[in-house]
Amino acid sequence: MDRFLGFVKKEFFHIFRDRRTMIILFGIPIIQLMLFGTVITNEIKDARIAIYDQSKDEVTQEITTKLMSSGYFLLDQNLESTADIEAIFKQGKVKEVLVFGRDFSRKLQREGKADVQIIADASDPNLGKMLATYTTGIINDYIFKQMGNLHLPMQIEPEVRMVYNEGLKSVYMFVPGIMAMILMLISAMMTSISITREKELGTMEILLVSPLRPSQIILGKVTPYLVLSFINALVILGIGHFVFGVPIKGSWGLLLGESILFILMALSLGIMISSLAKTQMVAMFISVIALMLPTILLSGFIFSIENMPLPLQIVSNIMPPKWFIIILRNIMLKGVGMAYVWKETLVLLGMTAFFVVVAVKKFKVRLE
Amino acid sequence: MKEDKTDTSALNTATVTEHLQTVISVKNLVKKFGHFVANDHLTFEVYKGEIFGFLGANGAGKTTAMRILCGLSSPTSGELTVGGYDVYKQAELIKRNIGYMSQKFSLYEDLTIAENIRFYAGIYGLSRQQRKEKEDRMLKKLGLEPERDKLIASLPLGWRQKLSFLIALLHDPQIVFLDEPTGGVDPITRRQFWDFIYEAAAEGKTIFVTTHYMDEAEYCDRVSIMVDGRIAALDTPDVLKKQFNSEDMNGVFLQLARGATRTD
Structure with missing residues (x-):
């Protein structure tokens, strides 16, 4: 335990001493939220x-x-x-x-x-x-x-009511999307970069020669990002709710639980990427091209999945953020409980398990 | 300085032959990467307290063999024990008994000198008190006490290498593996570095070192020279020089390496 804490402490030193990491961790989420919440909007005004x-x-x-x-x-x-x-x-x-x-x-x-x-x-x-x-x-x-x-001869007068978002506010749509994107960015990209950095520097070899088990090394690397991602999730939900007035009708407990599940999924994805990538550049490239762009384009964050061509609709199913965004919208805007989101939750659980298995296997192979 | 060295060497060899306590034993080690045979039936023994030089041109397979002994890579076949433990079955026990310094610089630049020491002491499970003691002793030895809270990034390369070496010794390992530890370091620092190595050997630690520098080969008790994945020669520098009728190890090495077919 002492060893593990020492490891985590060292990891926090890395994070807090690197200005770039700090900006990605704490600057970007808030700037994104402010941008999407105020500047970018689907509404017409003046x-x-x-x-x-x-x-x-x-x-x-x-x-x-x-x-x-x-x-x-x-x-x-x-x-x-x-x-x-x-x-x-x-x-x-x-x-x-x-x-x-x-x-x-x-x-x-x-x-x-x-x-x-x-x-x-x-x-x-x-x-x-x-x-x-x-x-x-x-x-x-x-x-x-x-x-x-x-009095025209015949007349049908449709009465339209937009439920769950009466004001058609786009920020309601963006908050879940941004949350998915940020958690993905921090958890997957930052962990994959921090693990590959140790490989690149050569310190990974020293760690592997030490009595630490590979699983301990990985846990030590990932724990700080789990903590920071969770804090970020709280900040995004807080700003969304208290500044932009996005309702949270469902239970906070369930919402946070699902967020932790998503973070775990993203972390294991990050570990998997790090076991595939040899350098930080490659890890960053995979994260941005393979994660960020699809997260933005194919998760239903900005463009609705229903309007996509069928092949893309199918592809969107393997985008973890898609499922997380559905869960978030359901809990926040509709106020539903586990009974309505268990399917999506199960998908996320399955994905997490898959990434963990692949990552563990790959990590062992790498030791050969 | 050189004469000093010859004395130590003779002394060490004498001790070794008396006890012949084997700490590393390698029999028929083969490592293949696909069709490429990196290590072709290596057989050698390393004795307690000796400085064992592992030489070879780039691509001769020395780093591969060292990585296998450290548990970073697994052998294709062969019988290997390190510190009396089996490489296949007792990798965890081996890890506790070896220190390793890689060719790549392996300290964290964004951590201070003291933090690096404490971190590595921590992962080897040293107690808080031991960590504190080691940290103080090490800083004193290096004369880096005033610098303890400076980031590694501000430390010159030679100092970093010496610090890396002491960190590899933190947990009192029986055997220390050094992979080209003095690459890119100036001659004076290299000499100081070798003083550290003698000191550790004098305490009974076994030093397994790879190097490019032939003058360093002279400092070793015994050297093995690898050519094309095989061990082409293994003995004390003096015997090898006589055998190949050469004045220095450089001549020995050149005669052996001339037959090499593999280069980078």
Whole structure:
């Protein structure tokens, strides 16, 4: 035990004395969270639009006011001719132009039909689509309310409710994703680098010649990262909950338990990587290319898995973060218990076991 | 200085022949990597308290053999005992009885001198009190007491090597394996380093050392010279020099190595 503690202590010295490690451990998680939580967002806020109003009557004025008061749009300017439209798009500031046809309100009254054209800048396709959808929604809403007394022959009015995230806040989605990413980064990448560093330096040989067993060496290397990863998980959950208001409806105990399971999985993955890689560079490369990118792209963190092509959907199943993100979202947003996440938990357990077995086998082979 | 050395050597050899206490015994050691035979039926014995020089050109297989004796690699076949323990079955016991210093520099640069000593003392299971004693004695011996809380990174190479050597001796091992311990070190420091080696041998420790430097070969009680994975010669430097009719070990080595087919 004394030996083990001495080993862990030495490992903490390495971590605390290396500025780069400290930044990765404590700087990056917080910066990521702040970035994803505030800067990167799927919501529209104060998008600049221009309006070319050929009618300038009561109804078009009312629609314009409604759009502006929604908080999504800012009126950049009123246009006077069709030629202005292209010019203003080219300047790049304005992302959408709304064109009201002639005699808007009169046509609406008499024919029950009026023309409005929405032109969106689709050089950013997601934004363009979203702007158009939001605008259409607001216009439709106006028409429904105004023409309530019109009584169209038949009318279906869908009532939409977004459960578990009423405000459609993207930070709800990002917190679990960032947590998965950070824990993966710290646990898998940092352990694999710290183990390969000893190999590179030659100190691993000295350790292996000592009476320490390989398993003791590995445990000693991994324990500090387990502790630090857990602290990070707490920090991310804390910031998510208390700063960004992400709800944690389920039990904290279960949430933390699942986090520890995920950390263990990532640590064993890190050990496995370190047994495959000979140098720190290789370990870092494997971690970034094989872990970070798929974690970001294929785990459902940013892009939803349901919309991916089938082969990628299948590949996403072997991404451990996918399962962890599902578990986190279920516990945090839906407040469900073990009964609903046991399958995903089992997948993570299985993966952990697999990595441990491979790592142990590889580590022995390496000793040959 | 050289005369000093010859005296010690004669003395050591005399002691050895009287008792002939074998601490390392290797019979027909074979190590293959695929089709490549790194060690081809090596047979030799190393006696208690002697300085055994293990020489050979790069790629001759000396590091491979040393790694096997230290338990870092396993032999393909052969009978081996180290410190009286079987290499196959009693690897854990061997580990407690050997010290090892690799060619790579093996201290942690981001730890202080004292922390490095304490760490290595810790993994060999020395008690707190023993650790403290060893640390003080070692720092005193090296004259590094004022530097104890400085990072290893700030220490010149020669000092690091001496420190590594003393650390390999921390747990009072019977046998110390040194893999090219003086590579890249200036001649004066090398000489000091060898004084440390004599001191350890005088305490009854067995030193198994690989080296590139032929002048160092002269300091050994007995040397074995490996060529192409086999032991081409094994005896005291004096006997070898007579046998090959050469003035120094360099001549002996060149005559033997000329027949080598393997190089890096």
